[in-house]
Amino acid sequence: MDKSALRADARRNRARVLAAAEEAFAADGLAVPLDDIARRAGVGAGTVYRHFPSKEALFQAVVAERLEQYADEAQELIDAEAPAEAFYEYFPRVIEQASRNRAICEALGEAGGATYKAEVGERFRKNLTALLKRGQAAGIVRSDINGDDLRAFIIAALAVERHSPGDQRLVRVLLDGLR
Known part of the structure; x- marks a missing residue:
């Protein structure tokens, strides 16, 4: 996904998801549930999936x-x-x-x-x-x-x-x- 094409709020949400995912993956690795990442980021699971089609894609990012x-x-x-x-x-x-x-x-x-x-x-x-x-x-x-x-x-x-x-x-x- 081209980050520059995102609206400002979508860029902020993406950045929050990445920050929360980094923290969660650093602690628990790939075993962390996607819902936990969404909760840490303060967004819904749907927002996570809009930016990353799978937990593995988020992990790779x-x-x-x-x-x-x-x-x-x-x-x-x-x-x-x-x-x-x-x-x-x-x-x-x-x-x-x-x-x-x-x-x-x-x-x-x-x-x-x-x-x-x-x-x-x-x-x-x-x-x-x-x-x-x-x-x-x-x-x-x-x-x-x-x-x-x-x-x-x-x-x-x-x-x-x-x-x-x-x-x-x-x-x-x-x-x-x-x-």
């Missing part, structure tokens, strides 16, 4: 918005003067933020990585890979890994974070392995 943010952050760091600092600060920050968002965990870890391979996921992967290559060119990141390996490391780090919430020790071990 929420995930896409978050991955877009991650892609933008990575894009800003690609030309950083200190590629090591950029990579080694960005990677754990994504892990920490994603670990608090069950929707992102589910999307990145899904079988086949469909979300990760969708347009916005591909942009995130491309920018993350560019950061990786800058680090590799500077000799501070292992040269035998690629962007797809980083996706696997993100999934592994998210699992570690879920197993030991807030304990960055194991994530640091993973990062040390990338050096």
